[in-house]
Every structure is written in structure tokens, then in C-alpha cells.
Amino acid sequence: MPVVVVAPLLARAVSGDTGAIPAFAGWSKMRAQLNITAISGLLSSLDVVIEDTHDGTNWNQVAAFTSRATTGRQVIDITSPFTEQLRVRWTVNGTGPSVTFSVLIYGK
Secondary structure, three states, X not given: OOEEEEEEEEEEOOOEEOOOEOOOOOOOOEEEEEEEEEXXXXXXXEEEEEEEEOOXXXXXXXXXXXXXXXXXXXXXXXXXXXXXXXXXXXXXXXEEEEEEEXXXXXXX
């Protein structure tokens, strides 16, 4: 089962996304893994979604992790149809937040 590190393990203090990742042609299902190794700041939390696109401009949510305010790992299975271009988008919430996390996608 191939694995793609779509968001490497880094500390992030602001919201963002990975940009388009065109690595999923031929995949019919996948498992996404969110790993949070550190979180700090007042009322800090992290929201992470996986989106796909047909045209590189308009993005559609295909999966979402549960909002997290603690360290740990969460795994979700994605069985709904998706295009070959995906991105991971995250929202960092709180006052003075810093969240260290990574996202891996396994598929076939």
C-alpha cells in the first residue's frame, strides 16, 4: 500500500493548506492519518480536512478529522469517490497557538 506524506511533521501557528498534490490517480480508496505531537496556547485546537479538485481552483471536502485540542493520532477511511488531485487544509484556532502535526495518506 503506497504512502504519501502530504503534510510533514512541523509546528504550525497559522491556518493553511498543502496546495494541490497530484499523486492519487488510480487510487480507489485511502486511509488518512493525523498525528499531533504537540499543542500549546490558550484554547488551542486544530481542524483538518481533505479536499479534492477537478480544476485546481474549486475544492470539495471529501473527509474531515474530528477537531482536536490534544495530542494523539486519528485515522479515517475515505471510500467516497475523489479525484487525482487532493490537498489537506488545516485551521489552527486559539490564542497564541502552536500545533505540531503531520498527515499521511495510505491508499490503493
